[in-house]
Structure formats: C-alpha cells, structure tokens
Amino acid sequence: MAQNTRTAPVGTPTDVTQNHVKGGIGESTLRPDGTLKVTGEFAYSSDMWHEDMLWGQILRSTVAHAEIVSIDTTEALTMDGVYAVLTHEDLPAAKNYGMEFQDTPVLAYGKVRHHGEPVALVAADHPETARRAAAKIKVEYRELPVITDEASALAPDAILVHENRDDHHSGHVPHPNIVHRQPIIRGNADEAAERADVIVKGEYTFGMQDQAFLGPESGLAVPAEDGGVDLYVATQWLHSDLKQIAPCLGLPEEKVRMTMAGVGGAFGGREDISMQILASILALRTGKPVKMVYNRYESFFGHVHRHPAKLYYEHGATKDGKLTHMKCKIVLDGGAYASSTASVVGNASSLSVGPYVIDDVEIEAIGLYTNNPPCGAMRGFGAVQACFAYEAQMDKLAAKLGMDPVELRQLNAMEQGTIMPTGQVVDSPAPVAELLRRVKARPMPPERQWETAGEGADVRALPGGLSNTSHGEGVVRGVGYAVGIKNVGFSEGFDDYSTAKIRIEVINGEAVATVHTAMAEVGQGGVTIHAQIARTELGVQQVTIHPADTQVGSAGSTSAGRQTYMTGGAIKNSCELVREKVLEIGRRKFGSYHPAWANAELLLEGGKVVTDGGEALASIADVLENEVVEIEEEWRHRPTQAFDLVTGQGDGHVQYAFAAHRAVVEVDTELGLVKVIELACAQDVGKAVNPLSVVGQIQGGTTQGLGVAVMEEIIVDPKTAKVRNPSFTDYLIPTILDTPTIPVDYLELADPNAPYGVRGIGEAPTLSSTPAVLAAIRAATGLELNKTPVRPEALTGTL
Amino acid sequence: MRVNFTVNGRPQEADDVWEGESLLYVLRERMGLPGSKNACEQGECGSCTVRLDGVPVCSCLVAAGQAEGREVVTVEGLADYAQHREDAHPGGACGTGGCGTGLDEAKRWQAKPAQDSQTGEGIELSPIQQAFIDAGAVQCGFCTPGLLVAADEMLERNPSPTDADIREALSGNLCRCTGYEKILDAVRLAAARQERQGEAV
C-alpha cells in the first residue's frame, strides 16, 4: 500500500474546460482554472517535474561592480552528482540578450555590473548538490568604484557602466550613463509662471519597489531529439522570450518550443528573461531535462524592480486655484541594464502632469545606468512615481491657497477633449472630477473602531496590532485623496498586436469553441474573460481554453493593462471571422430553404443561428456537422507615434485609465506606526467584462500601492550598491492585517475606440493609492513626508 | 535516510532522503504532491502550510525526518479531510476545539482519488475551497493552497469567526494579488454556509 517516489513526468499544462462555468460579457463568470487551483493540481512553473531531471543553479556575483579576473570551476566539476559547470566561455552563441537593448549578459564576461548578476551555472542531480557545487566555484574580482545615483553617474570623469553603447538611444543622450532622456515642452512655463499667485516646489523620493510575486522564477527545459529544446516556463510574453532565447542558444526559433507553465503572479517582474536561457543551455549541454527554481533570496536578484526615482516639481496657481504652469525633472534609476527603462522614461514624462489641465509645461525625464539592481516593468510603469509627486504638490498648493484639496483637483481636472502635454487630445471619457466626487461622497468609516463595549481596546484594530503597542493613547486620524492617469497598452509607435486562433466544431452533438492564444494568464483572469468573449460572440456554451504556447502567433505582453483590450479584441475579431464562415456554410446548406438566410444580420445565439428578430434558422451543430472552422488572425489597436525627442510632442498613447482613492489612516504618533483603516477606490473601467475580477484587480493594485506607501522598499547600500534585504523577512509586503477594507466603485464609460468599450484596469489603482495614503498620514501628523515608504523614524523624528 | 509518514490518509515512504530536506521538498519533489507551494522557503509566506498531526505548520521549516510516523494533510487532501470531519461532526461545528485533529480519527480516514483530476469535474470540494472560487478569492492562486489549509483549520476551531479573528488567523499567509478583501469574503462565506448546513441537520 505504501507508495514510493513517483516516476512519470508531470505538470504539463492541459486544456482547461469546465462545463459548469458559464456566462458571457458582463457576467461575474468564475475562473475556469479555479478548481485546479484550490485542489493544488494546477501546475505552476515550479511544479514541473521530469523523470531523470537535473537541477540548475546559478552562481551570482557577490559584488556590484568589478572586473572578473578569473573563474575556477575545477573543484565544483569533480563533485559527485554534478553534470555540468558552465561560464560565459561555454555559451553556445550570442552572449547578450534584452527586450529593447541587447545589453544583458547571459553570464557575466569581463565585468559584473550589479550585485547578484549571474556568473556561472551548475547542473546536478539534487538541488542541494547544485548549490554546494556553485559555492565551490572560485571567482576572483577586481572591484571598481560603484555608480549609485545621478551625481556619480553624470560626474565628468564618471566610469561608464556600458563602455561601447550602440543602441538606438545612444546617439541623442547627453551622457552615456543616461539610457534615455525625454523632454516635453509645451507653451511657455516661465511666462505662465508670472501669472501665478502662489508657487509650490517639492522634491520627492520614490523607493525601489519589488513585484514580489509569490511564485518564484522557475521552469523546466527538456532537450529534444531534433537538437532543439522544449521549455515550460512562467513568463508574461512567450514570443518576446523566444526572440531573445533562440539567438543565445544558436537555434532557429522553430527549435525552441515554449509552453506557458502556471504563473504565480507577475506584475511586470516576468517581462524580462530570468532562467529561460540558462536552463535551456544546461539541458542542451547535459542532454537531460533541467529544472530551475529560484529561492526567494535569488528571486530578489532574478528580476527587475520598480525604478526608484527623484522628482523635482514646481507648480503655480492663481489665487482662485487655476493651475498656471508646471515644471518638473524626473530622474529614474535604471540600474545596470536597460530592460524597459527607455519606455518607463517615456511614460514618466508624458504622464508627469497627471490628470490635470496645464497648458504651459517644461518637463524632463531621464533614466540612468548605475550599478544598482536593474529596474524595468512594474504595474504602473513610470506613472506611479510621477503620481506620487504631483499629488503631493496638489495638496501643498491647496494648503497654500487655503482650498479644499479635492476641490482644487476638480477645478483643474482634465476631461474628454483635454490636450495632453504631448499634444494628444483625450478623445474618450475622462471622468476625473467624478471619480474624486465619488470617493469623497462615501461615508467615513466610524471613528475609534478599536473601542469595544466595556472591554477596553481591541488592540488588533490599532496601529501596531497584535504587538499590543498602544491602547489608543497617541492615535490620530487623517484622511487623504489622490487621483492618477495611466496609459493603456504599448505606446510610442510600438507595433502592438495580438493573435487569436479560434476553432469551432461539433463534439457529441454540441458546438464547441476552442480559444488558442499565447496570452500569459498571470492571475489576472484573462482565461475567464476569453471564454466569456467566445461564448458571447459564437453563441456556444462550451469553450475550451488551449494552453498558451508558441505554436500560435504572439499575444503580446500581459502588461500595461492591455490584455483584455488586445487579446480580448483579437478573440472578438477572430470570432467574428469564424461566425462569418459558419454563416457561409449555413447559407450554402440551408439558404434555399428559408429566405432569412440571405439576411446580413444573422447572429449565433444559444447554439443556434438566429435572425435579428429572434427566429432560429438552424442549430450550429446542424450547420457544421463534420466541418471544422478555424481561423488565426492578428489584431491591432490604432497606431501611436513616437514622442519628438526635443519637444515631446506626438500622439503616443492608445488609451488612458483613471482611478481615485480616499485613504483613512490612524497613526500612533509616539511609535510612528500607521494603520490604514480604509482605502476606497473609484475607477472608470470602460466596460466591466467580468465585474468580480474587475473588483479583484482594483483591490490588488490598491494593496500594492499601500505597500509602497508604508513598508515596501529594496534597500541598496549607497556605498557598495549591495542589496541589503533580499528576503520576505526584511522586504515587507502587506499582510491581511496591514490591508484595510477596499470598497470599490467602478464606472463604465465606454471608450468608443476599444472592443466592448473596455479600459485597462489592473494598473491605474496602483498609482493613486500610494499618494492617498501619504496624504492621509500628512493630514494626521502635519509632517511633510516626501519619501516612500514612510518609516516609523520619519514619523517620530528619530531619523 | 528513509522516512515513513501518512499523507492525506495514505502511508508513504520516501527513500534516500537527505537529512536537510524539508517536509515541503519531500512532499513536492518525492511524493508528487506539489500542491503545497514554495514561495519563500523561509517560513515567512505561509504558502507551504500543511497540517502536521492536525496543527498548521510551514512545511518548509519542518525537516522531513520530523514527520516520521506522523499525519500530514495537504491541500490535495483537504476536500476529503473536510468530508471526514463532516462525517464525524455534521455541520462542522465542534464544541471541544479538538475536532478533526485526533490521531485516531485521522488514521481511520483514507483519501479517495479524485474522479477527474484534470478538469476538477466530479470533485466534491470542501466548503472553504468552493467559497474561494465563488468569492473570487483566487487570482494567480499561488497563495491559495496555504490559505485554504490555514482557513480550514481556523473554521474547524472557530466556526463563526469575526473579521478580526480571520485576519489574525491568516496573518501568516501572504497574498500578492488579491488585496485580501475577497479572501475575507471567502472565509465569511464558508463560515456562513457551514452554519446554515449545521442548522439544517
């Protein structure tokens, strides 16, 4: 009866279908993968398993900036159970990869440029053997001075992080340690400043945030008989990975077959390559399947973070509260490799004004190369840092003008028809004032909720919670507001498209649709709404979601709030083409029997072909019989333009999203502890395709913004550029005790240019949540607080 | 070394276990039970929560050898475990607080294989599992197995928890996706359904 070690390969992603999951557009359909996830059977990338597999392990640099003098692998190679020990000398082909710039080494050669950079690789038969072998590799470094901020990066004699740049931005940047610079000039800020009755200036610091998705970077590479490799991995964009992996393996793209393994959260942190190339190289070298799983410590080195930023702002207003001008400089620290820094710079500059009307602006955003950890995509992508600063400025202005901070914002709120600083006209609803009105109108949570009838304080409801630090003595309450604007989709002229393959056929007498895309389901619920769209468009109940892989065209990235719009749009489009085909078959077969078949307005509904008057002409099953209709098509949103490199002008964005928050906090002023009581959100979602997941996305995004407000920061030593807190012990993310109730109020003002009117949802709530919490803490304490996260020292004056 | 223990009602033995291997590693990599998740392996996130002789523990912090001769319940066995608890104490409520944790009871209980393990169809889920699906408490789902085991254990001890009780019980389980509100909803829902069921009996 006893069972022993398992023997069969497991964990290959399978189709997901569930007969009991129903519902079309606008319904709170449940996740098709829900049952698998609650029973523990859903195969995440770290669950992949193959008989006879090896474990891959990376040796990472212990210093941030150094020349590599030598690497000695002899001792590691002789260990029992070790199958391969590799350095850059063993790389089969291209030595660098990268999404926008190919500046990231697969394994460091010549130099290391940040703490934790991969230097060598091991494959062994047990993860512990692999770890011990990696520890036996001897690397000799000659350390170099570290570049850690704007001053050290741009000093006249600064060492260049990358000596020989030849990327598309290297020609126009004022210094080779600047990845990209985007100014935006509109009107004349100096002249407009003369009209200002009050001017406020501020300097803000945004700390380095981590995506901290729970599922660690991981996957399984299986060598194939044709000399290629089958790769099962958690990523945000299979086809972008493929483009970067194949050249590094020296293989044509057809020989690198990628399948999405279950993804345990992403938030931007899986947009760049992590273990994909390394596991593949080990598999090809050893001829055995190789599994690689980062531990949490390594995960903090294994993906890019949110850009820390310094922001310098000046706003002016007349005494009745009208904004006159804005000037800002935003310095983003991109770390050692470019990742998506250039695009983050474009976003930060073009969204630096926020959702306000200001005709005269002078904006500059730059992204730096330093020896800090590489930074790239994270939920909110460049708009988050700017929102933190401009919202603090709004409160400062309101205070100086003696105005209500919400009224000041509403007075200057943009609306449909407003011209952005880039010259782009906002051509769909922009309900900024209304969102603010809604969060403000919401009833306040009761005061002193910790007081219990007759039993003293319930300490769990107080700042400090179970640590029982207060019984309410030094606790003060504050309320703060913020609102933000985020672009949706890929901007600046990027050819952003998605592909969907839709198939319809008769199985057991019933019409069944299959949706095959390469979209990464990272938890956001794309698979749920894809089935909803197919059900609505094709009038069938049964929809199967095929696993995402590279056997179908690219779906683009699951990021920038774009997947419901883009892959949702692609599915809608392909379904429409499939529907036409089905009707064509129907006309051919039954057209002579009923004149209504000639009608152009036929629909597919409830498994039948029906007229717009509701008359059923035939069942889809009878139309199709043994025929199968399958269509794979690409779909694009309207084109965008690059921003002018001098003036920043250009219709750079596809669509905008808006969210507002009201934060209510309580602060223990003696100990500097903050408890967020409530964090209400109002957001325009265009169309709630699935209301349940809309609310879930907004609450999740809000919580990540709360995290950066009060606890989250990767701390990098300014002297050594080493990461000090790569663990969940020291890098804190909100627990259920830190997270308040998050009431959500969503508007559905359709964007006329988007499929079903949808507006990207996932990112906007991450913007305004942080400044709202900061505003509330300022209101409670009267302190200035210009840095995230707010630490107890900042509240008690013991910095 | 060899380790013998019971997982989800079935006796298991694992050979050649290296003395530093965690219970989590043995479950995931040797037993073929990857339901318990490896998010931090430092005892910080709760994703690996299992019950060891009824007590919720971070299996990443338990040396495999410590499980010798003991009873482990993972998320894979949760539905069946709840069923067994239901049989022993209809309605789920348990006055003594010792419910479902007794070794004798655990030994009498045998996991049944799921009918269709791919699609989940035909599986009778435990109330807490069903509530997580219905309330929208699952996004990426990586935190879900640990949360389910922890929440199920709490509901066993405390069938009508207050929000503060739920927050306290689940404070060792990180979730990065949901913002926790829907997780609270799910636990409230499971509690309410169990209560209703209890009244009906």
Ligand code: FES
């Ligand atoms: S994996 Fe065990 S607590 Fe995080």
Ligand code: FES
């Ligand atoms: S961590 Fe993704 S759902 Fe909780």
